[in-house]
Amino acid sequence: FISLENMEMSEHNARKELADSDPGILSETNGELLEARYIWGAHYILKTSAASQTRTLVAPAQLGQKMQISGRLSGSAATLTIAAPSGTTFDGTDNELTFTLATGNLWVTLESFDVAGVLEWRITSKGAGVTIT
Numbered sequence: 001f002i003s004l005e006n007m008e009m010s011e012h013n014a015r016k017e018l019a020d021s022d023p024g025i026l027s028e029t030n031g032e033l034l035e036a037r038y039i040w041g042a043h044y045i046l047k048t049s050a051a052s053q054t055r056t057l058v059a060p061a062q063l064g065q066k067m068q069i070s071g072r073l074s075g076s077a078a079t080l081t082i083a084a085p086s087g088t089t090f091d092g093t094d095n096e097l098t099f100t101l102a103t104g105n106l107w108v109t110l111e112s113f114d115v116a117g118v119l120e121w122r123i124t125s126k127g128a129g130v131t132i133t
Contacts, residue, residue, distance in 0.1 A: 024043045030054065054083065057084060059088065060112030062112065063119060069097075077101050078101055079098055083095060088118065090132055096132070098133060103129035107130070110122065
């Protein structure tokens with residue numbers, strides 16, 4: 001976790017410096033809304049040991065915004081599902097990402113793109129343990 005209070009930034013390079021800082025945000029709550037509207041380069045670390053849980057993304061705030069998500073499933077955890085913002089998809093068809101414990105490599109990188117006038121998250125890379133449905 002990086003506190004923005006202790007960071008020395010130039011007001012001219014604030015976005016770049018925030019993206020370079022790679023702030024990590026721990027998410028352990030079922031049903032949590034993953035909000036990274038104003039955090040460029042946010043890295044969510046999803047952690048659960050429950051049988052299955054869900055999270056939901058908010059719509060991106062600006063074009064070119066990036067987010068990384070990695071999962072740490074343990075114990076009886078089988079899957080963790082991330083839903084796209086309401087009315088959007090991750091690839092033009094599918095609106096859920098599923099992290100599966102048994103397959104490992106639980107990470108995904110998302111970037112915001114303009115799709116017919118609407119900002120949507122698109123997957124730019126992902127690990128083998130993440131499927132799109």
